[in-house]
Amino acid sequence: xxxxxxxxxxxxxxxxxxxxxxxxxxxxxxxxxxxxxxxxxxxxxxxxxxxxxxxxxxxxxxxxxxxxxxxxxxxxxxxxxxxxxxxxxxxxxxxxxxxxxxxxxxxxxxxxxxxxxxxxxxxxxxxxxxxxxxxxxxxxxxxxxxxxxxxxxxxxxxxxxxxxxxxxxxxxxxxxxxxxxxxxxxxxxxxxxxxxxxxxxxxxxxxxxxxxxxxxxxxxxxxxxxxxxxxxxxxxxxxxxxxxxxxxxxxxxxxx
Amino acid sequence: xxxxxxxxxxxxxxxxxxxxxxxxxxxxxxxxxxxxxxxxxxxxxxxxxxxxxxxxxxxxxxxxxxxxxxxxxxxxxxx
Numbered sequence: 001x002x003x004x005x006x007x008x009x010x011x012x013x014x015x016x017x018x019x020x021x022x023x024x025x026x027x028x029x030x031x032x033x034x035x036x037x038x039x040x041x042x043x044x045x046x047x048x049x050x051x052x053x054x055x056x057x058x059x060x061x062x063x064x065x066x067x068x069x070x071x072x073x074x075x076x077x078x079x080x081x082x083x084x085x086x087x088x089x090x091x092x093x094x095x096x097x098x099x100x101x102x103x104x105x106x107x108x109x110x111x112x113x114x115x116x117x118x119x120x121x122x123x124x125x126x127x128x129x130x131x132x133x134x135x136x137x138x139x140x141x142x143x144x145x146x147x148x149x150x151x152x153x154x155x156x157x158x159x160x161x162x163x164x165x166x167x168x169x170x171x172x173x174x175x176x177x178x179x180x181x182x183x184x185x186x187x188x189x190x191x192x193x194x195x196x197x198x199x200x201x202x203x204x205x206x207x208x209x210x211x212x213x214x215x216x217x218x219x220x221x222x223x224x225x226x227x228x229x230x231x232x233x234x235x236x237x238x239x240x241x242x243x244x245x246x247x248x249x250x251x252x253x254x255x256x
Numbered sequence: 257x258x259x260x261x262x263x264x265x266x267x268x269x270x271x272x273x274x275x276x277x278x279x280x281x282x283x284x285x286x287x288x289x290x291x292x293x294x295x296x297x298x299x300x301x302x303x304x305x306x307x308x309x310x311x312x313x314x315x316x317x318x319x320x321x322x323x324x325x326x327x328x329x330x331x332x333x334x335x
Binding site: 013016020031052128142143178 | 309
C-alpha cells in the first residue's frame with residue numbers, strides 16, 4: 001500500500017503532467033480576458049492552484065481542459081466582477097442592420113471575391129482591438145469556440161449557461177467581430193470600399209438603437225443579458241432552432 | 257431555404273452542428289446563390305484569420321517555470 005506521502009507526490013506529478021499542456025491556451029484566453037500579461041499570469045496561476053487543490057474532484061473521463069477553463073472563468077468572475085463591466089443588451093436587428101451596412105459599404109469587392117488576401121496585412125493590434133470591442137460575454141464565447149475549439153455544450157458547461165444562450169451569443173459575437181474587422185480593414189486601407197469613407201461607429205452609436213429597451217442605467221453590477229431575449233433568435237416557434245427541449249436540441253445540432 | 261435563413265444559420269453550418277437535412281438544404285442553396293456562397297466563404301475566412309491571429313500568444317517561459325516551481329512547492333507542502 002502506498003504511503004500518504006507517495007500518494008501526494010504522485011498526485012502532484014500527475015496533475016502537472018495533465019495540466020501543463022494547457023498552459024498556453026489558458027494564458028492566451030486569460031490575456032484576452034484581463035488584457036494585460038501581469039493579470040493574465042496571476043489568473044492562470046490561481047487557476048492552477050485551485051485546480052490542484054480540487055484535483056480529486058475532477059471526474060475522470062470528462063473534459064479536463066474544459067474543467068480548467070471553468071475554474072479560470074469562475075476565478076475571473078470572483079476577482080474582477082466588482083470592477084466590471086457596463087450592463088449591456090445587444091439588439092439582434094441592430095447588429096444585422098449595421099452588419100449589412102458595413103458589408104455593403106466596405107466590402108463589395110470582398111463579397112465578389114471572398115478568397116482575396118486583403119486581411120493578411122492587418123495588424124495583430126487591430127485584431128486584438130476588434131476582439132476587445134466586444135462585450136465581455138460575447139468575447140468569451142467567441143474565444144472559447146473559435147480560438148479554443150470548444151463545442152457549444154462544453155462552453156455552456158464552462159460558462160454555466162444554456163446551450164441556446166451560447167449559440168445566440170456566438171452568433172452575435174461573431175457578427176460584431178466581423179463587422180468591426182471589416183470597418184478597420186476599410187479604415188486603415190486594407191480594402192477598398194465604395195466612395196464615401198467609412199465612419200467608425202462610436203460607443204454612443206453602438207448603443208443608440210437599443211437604448212429604449214435597456215434597463216435603467218446606474219446599476220453598478222453588470223446585468224446578465226436576459227435569457228429570454230437572447231433565446232428569441234433560436235427558439236420559440238422557429239422550426240429550425242428548437243432549443244427548448246434538451247434532447248431535441250442535441251439531435252438537431254448533433255453536438256459532438 | 258431562403259437567403260435570410262442561410263444568413264441566420266451560416267455560422268452553425270460552418271461549425272458542423274446543423275442536422276443532416278438542414279445541412280443539405282443549406283448546401284443546395286449555396287449551389288444556386290453566389291451571394292450566399294460568397295458570404296459563407298467570407299465568414300469562414302474571417303474565422304480562420306481571427307484564429308490564426310489570436311491563438312499566437314503563448315505563456316512566457318519564465319512564467320511557466322515559476323508556475324511549475326509553485327505547484328511543486330505546494331505539492332511538497334501538502335505531502
